Amino acid sequence: MTSCATFLQPSSRLLAQPRHRLATQPFTAAAAPRLNGGTRFAAAAPRRSSSGLVARAEAGTGNYIEEQSFRxxxxxxxxxxxxxxxxxxxxxxxxxxxxxxxxxxxxxxxxxxxxxxxxxxxxxxxxxKPVPCRSTPEALRVRDAETTDIQKQVREDVTRFRYGDEQHLDEALTRIFRFGQGGGIPRRLCPILTGLREELTDGRYTLVLEFRTKKEQMTQEMWDQRQEKIQSFFGPGVIAKLIPTEQGQDVALVCDGSGAGRGGGEKKDLLPPLMPGMKPRQQA
Structure with a gap:
């Protein structure tokens, strides 16, 4: 009995210590079966850690993936x-x-x-240099079935290297904002395309053009006044929506589900020639 009491005495002292002191003691595999309180704290820590890792992983993916196709x-x-x-x-x-x-x-x-x-x-x-393009898996699944010819060419043109152009969509922006002309805006306020996003809006394929602007000089009213022109320029078959952002403006081209603008049904100019000296391209 004396030897048994002597053997149990250290464990009794440990169990009698406050729980917060037990939690600060280093955890070892040999002590785990004896320190019930310590075991509970040690088991809770991995749960908090694992839940934190899951939360960071879900927040980090953002449901957007980078396109890996080779061109x-x-x-x-x-x-x-x-x-x-x-x-x-x-x-x-x-x-x-x-x-x-x-x-x-x-x-x-x-x-x-x-x-x-x-x-x-x-x-x-x-x-x-090409601009980055991020896509959601849902948008990639419906892209071939819903994207219009103009959306397709915009995405392909701005995600490749171009030569001799000052910026992406320069011809399109010049026609929309009429830089230096009557009713237009100064050239120094020209929006800069910084990226693309492919996502779904109410279940419809959407190509989002991300622009950086000088917000202190280019107001939202300047964009709103040209929404109809943007709509007609990138149509048919899409609905143009303007979304203000911290860096400038997002132009969302949402497929309207009518099927218009697919298969080369309507021709219109969109972008400059591939190389200087070539004829302007006609966009379907």
């Missing part, structure tokens, strides 16, 4: 040609001065390397 237009030709041309020139000079093998082809490497390098620098300088 050759999403590759920067300047980023490809510049290192190729520089490599030709470096090796050509090394071979010409007998620092590297291949002296008989050094002249060819220099002849081709110099213009390729210049072309790569020129394309890198003139390129316009």
């Amino acid at each position: 050759i237009e999403k590759i920067s030709f300047g980023a490809i040609l510049t290192p190729i041309g520089v490599s030709f020139m470096v090796y050509g000079f090394g071979a010409f001065f007998n620092l590297l093998p291949g002296g008989d082809i050094s002249s060819l490497l220099l002849i081709y390397g110099f213009p390729i390098t210049l072309l790569g620098f020129a394309l890198s300088y003139a390129q316009l």
Whole structure:
């Protein structure tokens, strides 16, 4: 009996301690079966931690995913040609001065390397980077069935590298806001397209254009006055909605479900030529 009491005495003292003191003691696998209070606190901690991780994961996804499809237009030709041309020139000079093998082809490497390098620098300088596009899984499922031809071309044009353009949708914005013309706005107030979103609005496919503007100078009234023009420009088959944001304005192009604007039924200008000197494209 004495040995049993002696064995139980430390556990009794531990159980007699306040619960908040038990929670501060380090948790070990051997002490877990004896410290009931400590076991309850140790079990509660993972539940709080796991629930916190789940909450952060749900908040982090936001139901938006980045489009991962590969298109050759999403590759920067300047980023490809510049290192190729520089490599030709470096090796050509090394071979010409007998620092590297291949002296008989050094002249060819220099002849081709110099213009390729210049072309790569020129394309890198003139390129316009694509804007990011985020999509919800629900929007991706109905995109092919509901998107209009104009929505499709807008999405494809602004998510690829462009060359020679100052900004995305420059021609469209010029026609809508009439920069520097009567009834228009100054060019310095031109909205800048910063991103795209694909989502559903009342179950309909919606392409959202995210613009950054100088809100202290470009008022909401300037947008509201041109809503009908935006509607007619990006139609038919869509309803244009203006949504003010912290950075500027979102233009939501919501499919109206009529099926208009699909299959090349109506032609209208939308964007400038793919390359300078080519004819303007006709948008279905």
